[in-house]
Amino acid sequence: MKVAVICGSHELYLDEKALADQFIIGVDRGAFHLLERGISPDLAIGDFDSVTPEEYDAVSQATRELIHLPCEKDETDTEAALNLALQRGASEVTLYGALGGRIDHTLANIRLLLQFVKKGLYVQLVGEKNRLTVLSKGEHHLEATAFKYLSFFALESTVTHLTLKNVKYPLVNYTLAQDDIRCISNETLGADYQVKFESGYLLMISSCD
Structure with missing residues (x-):
């Protein structure tokens, strides 16, 4: 439901x-x-x-x-x-x-x-202009929308082996600490994209101008 x-x-x-x-x-x-x-x-x-x-x-x-x-x-x-x-x-x-x-x-x-x-x-x-959700560990295949800007933040603990595919700035097996802001202002490419990580919880913010 x-x-x-x-x-x-x-x-x-x-x-x-x-x-x-x-x-x-x-x-x-x-x-x-x-x-x-x-x-x-x-x-x-x-x-x-x-x-x-x-x-x-x-x-x-x-x-x-x-x-x-x-x-x-x-x-x-x-x-x-x-x-x-x-x-x-x-x-x-x-x-x-x-x-x-x-x-x-x-x-x-x-x-x-x-x-x-x-x-x-x-x-x-x-x-x-913003959509926020928290992802748990695993592989997530997500649909691109008009909210094309993507930012990611680690919540509660470090996010390990973070991989981002089919986005403007791909990432492979990155360790994202709670105080790390490297994963701000990425962008979708108009098609589905992938977010994958092995541990932690990931705050995902999708935004538009």
Whole structure:
């Protein structure tokens, strides 16, 4: 099951065409912003401390299922939404509205990519000009998109034997440490490309101008 999680502001980017085939979760105020765009989420979750009583009523009436979380808790609303998606059988999650804004929230959302790839759930953060995901060890054949710029960063530990094929700047068996920024601003060549490594977790950022 493909799931879209929306947790952003008025300026959030949405691929509304892709949403048609996905189970939609609105997180806190993200649920209300979906309603403003004429989209009723399948589920709304959050502590809803960022909506007015009137907005909360609108969300509760338009949403098929609503889960109201306490304001004081150990996990963020977005983390709770991802855990719920995993529990309900999600195989892939696209997370909108998780980039920009407060830097601590953005960094926390990037850390969620790492947390959930360890649980076997592929999560992608999508904005208007950036897409982020974390890859686990192995061989990945990836499709080139309009987001042609590629940057790679080691997360948590060193990434070993990193090989990049069919990109502007190929790489073979490179050791990428956490403080190494050599793998920034590569480019796709308009066709599928390959990322392969033997250990660690790799943050991949695809960007466009």
